[in-house]
Amino acid sequence: MRTWQVSLTIILLVTGFLAVAQWRAGQPLRAQVELPTQRVQQLAVLLKQQEEARLALEAEIRQLTSRVQAYQRAVAEGRGAAETMAQEFAQLRLILGLTPVEGPGVVVRLQSEEFPGGVLPVLMRAADLAGLVNELWSAGAEAVAVNGVRVLATTGFRDHADDILVGEVAMRPPFAVVAIGEPLTLQTALKLRGGFVEGLQSIGLQVTVQRRERIKLNAYRARLQFRYAQPAKTQ
Template identity: 30%
Template sequence: MIRKQYSAALTATCVILGVIIGVQVNTVKQQRMTTENQRLSEATAALNQLQTEHDVLQEQNKALEKTLKEYQEGNFGEEMEQLLSFAGLTEVSGTGVTVMLNDSSTKGGSDMNAYLVHAEDLLAVVNELYAAGAEAVSINGQRMVGNSAITCAGSIVMVNGVRVAAPFEIKAVGEADVLDSALHFPGGVVDNLSPWGIEISVRKEAAVTVPAYTQTALFKQTEEEE
């Protein structure tokens, strides 16, 4: 009798354990399926997000390619030309003046430097030309731009870091009559240099060409400063 009760109890226990194990197995499977589905859902969402971003970038790339093509085809050529001209990176031609300056031939005087053309003399002429509306100015072929420098070390004059020497040829594009009048204005540049015997002449031109600024000059200046 006892043995039968023990056997029945053992059987019931095994059945209960089997049911518990089965429930746990099903629960684990369901959790795994839920986790896998969640991961799949997250991966799908991430993939969709990447696809959306990719589409946006493609559209932006197409727009940039279109803009580049328009520039290459010259649709914005006039605007680009104006910007390059303003920066001094293109040759400029038109009416204007040519100014020639040379050292004085006078041998007298205790300070011979006073009879030489110095950086400040060139700067005075350039400033006067710009004040009179010059569009472009060059000194001995060196184009004057925003970062140009005219310096003097003794009798040596440097323009854009390039050594230049007398006679100095200054070319300016603009209204010739206005530029000429500005330089000959009473008490102006010509009047200030004449007493020292500095040779200065202004010639009005129907066509004058000012060359483009070259980066080579800037590199030379940087190397010498170092």
């Protein structure tokens, strides 16, 4: 082989070796450059996804919080309405006499006076008892009972043989009429000069009025029934 051919062969081999060495040396560098760039892109995508998830979660939390607040308002309003209805119902029962009550007031005792010499006592009538009860109502009594029987606005007083019917309960003298209200006001109203009580005393009935600091009345026990009165229809 000629000398120039040998030299050319050696030069080509050395050049190839250098090229391969340079390529191998460049591969890790390229990988090192490409790898961080790729990871940054992946991290950016992941970060964006997490940010979107966080925003969606915050929106859901706001929505749920709003619903909870709405439920709380509804419960509060419902509780307030229920409490108001309960108070009104209790007040209605009180007005109707369906609840035992207690408070200050007066005790009025009413009976026929005994006359000596066999003189018959004055016969007490239902009108006498009803008039006394009406005097108490007019004087501001808030609750009244006759011999333990609660009296309402619808309670009737009737004569029945020797008895007086208070509602449907038959009674005979003596009577204890108990009323809850301002004691002094009730007593003063009953003792007015020329008033109803003085009229009863003038026909021979004994009437005494005593103030009490604490009186307790039972609830009305009979059945409340309206056969003709119905709630009016609103237009």
